[in-house]
Amino acid sequence: MKNKPYAQSGFTLVEMVVVILILSALAITAYARIAHIDVQARQASLQSFKATVVSVATMAKGVCMSDPQCASNQPxxxxxxxxxxxxxxxxxxxGWRxxxxxxxxxxxxxxxxxxSVQPSLSDTNRAIYYLQGARDASHCKLEYTISTGAASSSGLTVSIDNSGC
Incomplete structure (x- = not known):
């Protein structure tokens, strides 16, 4: 009878180690990309809220300007x-009160x-909105401020601080 040569059935230890190293490198790369996705989502939410606030304020100003009882030069x-x-x-x-x-x-x-809006604002010309669930809510916020200078220089400032999102 003829002896058959030994046929390999499986992987060698070296092949297994190489595959594990390649999968580890891919996992590290994927983790680096998705690790900050929650931060990016909160920052995007803050940017979207800013756009909403600016649009609503601008449209409301248009309504005010078209209403004779609501003149823009009155405080x-x-x-x-x-x-x-x-x-x-x-x-x-x-802004608030x-x-x-x-x-x-x-x-x-x-x-x-x-x-959530800061509950204890006494200034009617501003409001501070904090994003709930942020890592540091005091640095993940939107500030809405109406400047009250001369009638020609009064305007709206909407700024965000996303350093703690």
Whole structure:
């Protein structure tokens, strides 16, 4: 009888180690890419909220300018928007304290979602919105400020701090 040569059945230890090293390198690369995806999502949420705030404030200012009772050169005025009385400061919706419960302000015009407004603002010309679930909420926020200089220089500033998202 003829003896058959030995046929290899399986992988050698060297082949297994090489495959494990290649898979490890791929896993490290994938982890590096997805490790900060939650941070990027929170930063994108903050950018999106900023765009929403600017749009709502700009559209509300347009409504105010078209309403004879809400002149943009008056420090404080009001206009009806969708059946609600919204208070304005220098032509923009107030940041927070229109009424004691916060109604009649920018807060009433926004769908804030995962954002919470600073509850103790006494300044009607600003509001600070914090993103809930951020690593450092004090540095993952949006600030809405109406500058109250001369009528010609008054304007809206919406800034974000995303360093703690």
């Amino acid at each position: 404080t005025s009001s206009a009806a928007i969708e059946g609600n009385t919204i208070y304005f400061s220098h032509g923009y919706p107030m 229109g009424n004691e419960d916060g109604t009649g302000t920018l807060q009433q015009l926004l769908e804030v979602g995962n954002f």
